[in-house]
Amino acid sequence: xxxxHSSKVLSVKNISVSAGDEPIVKxxxxxxxxxxxxxxxxxxxxxxxxxxxxxxxxxxxxxxxNVTGDVTCxxxxxxxxxxxxxxxxxxxxxxQKPCIFPGSIMRNVLFGVRHHLKLDRKEADGxxxxxxxxxxxxxxxxxxxxxxxxxxxxxxxxxxxFARVLAADPxxxxxxxxxxxxxxxxxxxIEEALLEMKQTKSIILVTHQLAQGRRVSxxxxxxxxxxxVGRLIEQGxxxxxxxxxxxxxxxxxxxxxV
Amino acid sequence: MVSSIRIWKNQLFILLxxxxxxxxxxxxxxxxxxxxxxxxxxxSLEFLLSPMREGxxxxxxxxxxxxxxxxxxxxxxxxxPLSMGFALVKSIYIxxxxxxxxxxxxxxxxxxIPSVLFGIFGFFxxxxxxxxxxxxxxxxxxxxxxxxxxxxxxxxxxxxxISSEYIENGLALGMRKTQIIFSIILPQxxxxxxxxxxxxxxxxxxxxxxxxxxxxxxxxxTIPTGVKESPILSLPYHIFNLVQESYHPQALSNAWGSxxxxxxxxxxxxxxxxxxxxxxxxxxxV
Ligand SMILES: Nc1ncnc2c1ncn2[C@@H]1O[C@H](COP(=O)(O)OP(=O)(O)OP(=O)(O)O)[C@@H](O)[C@H]1O
Ligand SMILES: [Mg+2]
Numbered sequence: 001x002x003x004x005h006s007s008k009v010l011s012v013k014n015i016s017v018s019a020g021d022e023p024i025v026k027x028x029x030x031x032x033x034x035x036x037x038x039x040x041x042x043x044x045x046x047x048x049x050x051x052x053x054x055x056x057x058x059x060x061x062x063x064x065x066n067v068t069g070d071v072t073c074x075x076x077x078x079x080x081x082x083x084x085x086x087x088x089x090x091x092x093x094x095x096q097k098p099c100i101f102p103g104s105i106m107r108n109v110l111f112g113v114r115h116h117l118k119l120d121r122k123e124a125d126g127x128x129x130x131x132x133x134x135x136x137x138x139x140x141x142x143x144x145x146x147x148x149x150x151x152x153x154x155x156x157x158x159x160x161x162f163a164r165v166l167a168a169d170p171x172x173x174x175x176x177x178x179x180x181x182x183x184x185x186x187x188x189x190i191e192e193a194l195l196e197m198k199q200t201k202s203i204i205l206v207t208h209q210l211a212q213g214r215r216v217s218x219x220x221x222x223x224x225x226x227x228x229v230g231r232l233i234e235q236g237x238x239x240x241x242x243x244x245x246x247x248x249x250x251x252x253x254x255x256x257x258v
Numbered sequence: 259m260v261s262s263i264r265i266w267k268n269q270l271f272i273l274l275x276x277x278x279x280x281x282x283x284x285x286x287x288x289x290x291x292x293x294x295x296x297x298x299x300x301x302s303l304e305f306l307l308s309p310m311r312e313g314x315x316x317x318x319x320x321x322x323x324x325x326x327x328x329x330x331x332x333x334x335x336x337x338x339p340l341s342m343g344f345a346l347v348k349s350i351y352i353x354x355x356x357x358x359x360x361x362x363x364x365x366x367x368x369x370x371i372p373s374v375l376f377g378i379f380g381f382f383x384x385x386x387x388x389x390x391x392x393x394x395x396x397x398x399x400x401x402x403x404x405x406x407x408x409x410x411x412x413x414x415x416x417x418x419x420i421s422s423e424y425i426e427n428g429l430a431l432g433m434r435k436t437q438i439i440f441s442i443i444l445p446q447x448x449x450x451x452x453x454x455x456x457x458x459x460x461x462x463x464x465x466x467x468x469x470x471x472x473x474x475x476x477x478x479x480t481i482p483t484g485v486k487e488s489p490i491l492s493l494p495y496h497i498f499n500l501v502q503e504s505y506h507p508q509a510l511s512n513a514w515g516s517x518x519x520x521x522x523x524x525x526x527x528x529x530x531x532x533x534x535x536x537x538x539x540x541x542x543x544v
Binding site for chain 1: 353421423424426427428429430431432433434437441442445446
């Protein structure tokens, strides 16, 4: 549950995204509080990934996409008052599709962070171990850290990307279906890890599994997709949304989920 | 029946393709065999390692080989940073489609300029106007200009092939543009770049026209001592002169020998390029 003392860390205000004349997301507003896990749900194509890309400013710099509205982080607009590099270190995004850079597992883990921190060999090894453990990948790769990362399985790649983002120690984590290729056991471990990270971070989680949303999240934001345009139609605590959905879209989503 | 005519046409076409492929390859092969049979007899270690005597009638081609290598290396060092800068600006820094197209057009035009024009322009501009004189540096510079389109296009092709996912992931990790260039873009397009550079170089070492007015003389040069006014000898110009001016059978035989050496140099450079070319194709598949 969101406790009363937690403060707003991210506030999304009337965000609309369009590609040329085609609207993708329309007028979405919600808040993210500190130490909470907010789940973003909605049918495929409703603009969940697009919203996450707005939040760490990948979308508004893409020439094809047009973003209006504002997002404030700790009270300041992310579009005007932050250096983009600082913002992206503060708000880490794990993409839906894992992307592995050529080279070793070690190189991949440290890919971003080695540009931000001066790490000596020992510190780098320590950091890699720490984040790989958090992403529950350590046991599987600890003996082959210097081997190519491209031979990992899809689920392992997904966790490697997660570890890579954790290495920069972001305050806000945006996770786009982080367990979509994982078995139930690894999924459970990642969920445990998220609940633990909640102590120090705020997390927005995109998932298609309602059960996962119920297990980990404090609140749910539900997007609908009408004629290809994503709109926020309901938000609230997990229990409220699941037990008494107000809109027929959410009802339909919940029924087909079961 | 319609389908049997179509099959028949299809087979005729395949036959034509094979035939034209066969003609091209066999012409190339015949040329190489001729070169080998004519040039092989004058080839010896002494021929490779001793300087020319009696205006090419006797002696070897040591300084000609050296001069050509100097030209190749100079070209390499000049074309490397230039095409890298050019390709990066074109593929990354410039967003406007119009400017990109204009730059591309410029490169294609540069690519289409006959090499003799490079020679004439180089002679009037660098040798005379800027006063660089006939020098290995002037020649290397012109050859670099000549192959710049090839190498730049190879590199930007390599860059464009990099999946935008990599760049997006780099950006999402908070990396700056220069960091992305050095840790994602250049490493991943390097094989196509290097193969482009080597193929361009293979073409450049065989050129006579751009260097005959600007860099090379027929005799009297050894190792260059300065940058300005220090001409060199070179293989293509040597061959050109021996064939042009000499009716002496020995000179002609030496011309064949020199040609064989030049061709082997070209094959060598292309051979070095091959693994990089293959790797670039391999990477493109990922
Ligand atoms: N760069 C872009 N240019 C044009 N259209 C885009 C772009 N990015 C996303 N879209 C469109 O926006 C819509 C929403 O895409 P998005 O990836 O955000 O959906 P999603 O909710 O994440 O779906 P999924 O659950 O399948 O991952 C899609 O119709 C997509 O085609
Ligand atoms: Mg998505």
